[in-house]
Amino acid sequence: MKRVQYEHSPIPYLFVAPQIIIIVIFFLWPAAQAVYQSFLLEDAFGLSSQFVWFRNYSDTILSGAWLQAAWFTMIFSFLVTFLSLGLALLLAVKANEVIQGASTYKTLLMWAYAIAPPVAGLMGNLMFNPLIGDLYGFMNAVGFDFDHKLDPVDAGFVVVLISVWKQVSVNFIFFLSGLQGIPKSVQEAALMDCKSSFRRFWTITFPLLAPTTFFLMVINITYAFFETFGIIDTTTQGAPGGATTTLVFKVFQDGFRGADIGGSSAQSVVLMLLVLALTVIQFRFIEKKVHY
Amino acid sequence: MSGVQLKFVRKTYPNGAEAIRGVDMDIKSGEMIVFVGPSGCGKSTLLRMVAGLESISGGDISIGDRVINDVSPSERDVAMVFQNYALYPHMSVRGNMSYGLKNRKLDKAEIEKRVNEAAKMLKIDQFLDRQPNQLSGGQRQRVAMGRAIVRNPQVFLFDEPLSNLDAKLRVQMRIEIKRLQRRMNVTSIYVTHDQTEAMTLADRLAVINDGLVEQMGAPMELYSNPKTLFVASFIGAPQINLIPVTFDGKTLNNGSLKLAGFKDLPENTDLVLGVRPDVMTQTTKGQLDMRVDLVEQHGGENLVYGALQGAVNDEGEELEICLKGDKALLPDLDAALRLSFDPATAFVFRKNTGERLL
């Protein structure tokens, strides 16, 4: 809070008005609509609708397809978060150690941030294309009976690989800046207290990176839930048999392709609750960080 | 030029906290007034109320004949120098100094003239086109003052302007501010917590404590004739020696210490005796005995610290006192010194109210 502020006047309302108006029209109203529609059942032509309480919820969420998508989303999010964080941490620690070529490595490792997920997806898809894709050939040549169009595990592998590839750069940037934020004196003190660099990392560096790591976990889970839509839509499209359908992709599929407005809205509301939970966790943590 | 009048000025925050509890003051035209007091006493708040940066909860502030309670800061005809300078970092020195004049829609030639004059006076004319981050601390301080001078205000306000400078520069700028104020003869209010700064700069000094003016007067008047215990202990370095005592009709007593030469004091009441370190002298037959535990050599003078023998402080521990002497005064550690002082130069205060009795 500023010590001195400008006093009551219509001016601040003018300043916030553009943002508030856009939010009300394009955020709050549609979100309210989604909640409202999640309680309605429309007939096939969209002409009449009926208030059905929680039937959309019970119908969609208890359906096998939704549960399959929820299960896949969980495994997928875990793998993407764990692998991309692990890889990025390893690279950031190493990039923080080198002196020669440090800025070149940094640039090469972070630039992929600028690539859109669907573009990454499309690139990956071409690499795994059975006609020309060397990765497809390679996987089969080393003995896997690889076919991501038919095999759910292989399809999952492709989606996870591309998603991890796309996310490493963001994590790398944050880890590197976190590492550079550790005071040099602390590192020098650790150097005098502990001989093993491996032990030094796990007992000093990693605990000091905990705030960054936690923050990135939330970011990565959000990414795996929402932003990977573009990757899935340009690679497997949820196939084979819904094995790589995430919850977000299913909302889109049911709502736009399947025109099941009520069911899709009910799924949206469940997703809102998930985002709420993630946000609460994040803020709890930030509050705690203040007390450090 | 015009003076500043404060009439029963009060400041109460929305949460009920009282920062200023009724201040009356009459500042004459061209006078330099220093507000001094411990941190949190309200001195900055009072200054900011004159500037218009804090609202006034009660009473009136006027500049000249005009009550300015509800006048916006820019129309009060005051200029302020901030502790951290508050220079606009993206503007050149010239830009910083002329911004206020441009907002007042002065014409270009006049702005140019005023900026150049002020810059020359402050010896910053060769820096006019530099950015603030290319200047040293002292130069920034001058720019901040230049920004105030060009506005040609009725009143200068200084909010601890020297506390970000190193010790040597602080002394130098202090002298320069005083000289400038003399020359321009503009009514000034200067806030500081540094009592040396306060003593050397002020025409009159206002010692502020807990939202009230404890005493106001010329620096030497406050030093030699403090009205309260607070003023006596705040003004003067090294600090005045304070000895808790009681009076039995003949002597002031603390433990085995008995001091004669005092009369007309209430009996059976807790009192405090105040003796300045420079009114005591080392003799063979004095009233006080001191065991030396530290000698500080300041060059021209020495300060001797030690425990007063036979007396205890409120916690029942040794009572530390200080003696100021010339550079020849160099007692050994643990040496016993006998000190004497003229009772007429000492002060006696009532302990619970701080009111001065003698």
Next chain:
Amino acid sequence: MNRSSIATHLILICGALFMTLPVWVAFATSTHAPETILREGLQIWPGGHFLETYNEVLFVEGGVMKKVTATTMLKNSLILGIGFAVGKVVISMLAAYAIVYFRFRLAVPLFWIIFMTLLLPLEVRIIPSYKVVADMGMLDTHAGLIIPLIASATGTFFFRQFFRSVPDELLEAARLDGATSWGFFIDILVPLSKTMIAAILIIMFVVGWNQYLWPLIMTTKEENYTLVIGIKQIYQVLNEGGELPQFQKAFALTILATLPPVLVVLIFQNWFVKGLVESEK
């Protein structure tokens, strides 16, 4: 060089290859003839068809889609990227200024409304959002594409954080200097925020350029496609056509869709990293 530092460099080189090789291969392959690609697969060295492929993709109608060229999509992407970035900076700076520097009755509720956008990503309100835009007749327009995207809270929070770190005395000095609230904003605060604005513009350009789901449902006409959503359509066309699959064009398009945001990030790397790390605090 000792052994552990060789290992360090080895790990970093592997990481750098992992991050860059796919894009390089995509570029190299895009410069070969379709026959070569079909016969030999992906290419690691550039071939001789660079001009031919990119010329056809960028300038020849029907080269990639029925009606539009990649130049049109490039233009649409630029409008989206720049419009998104500028729009977001402008509205979030104004809102943050009001919230930090003014005392007004609805400040707290309005702050919470802005905060709530964090809880409502596009994906959870996608169908009603589409309907709102459709009802307003804004489908297939630049305004309809950009405006609903610029209101989220991230930019506002970022500037709020930054404004709070600006010393109070600057506002006080400006008030004594007679600056109005608008004057303080334009003369002092905006110039002071220059590097912050640059950093946010860069990040938001990339984010805007890379938008996928919203343009996908918002645009129905080919001439409004951005590169990012255009490439997917092209990919389908290429696969379904009876002729030789034009893989080189698909690769060329992924390169075109990648190049502008990557260039922006590389050129302004320091600002970009600073903005990204700061904005998440």
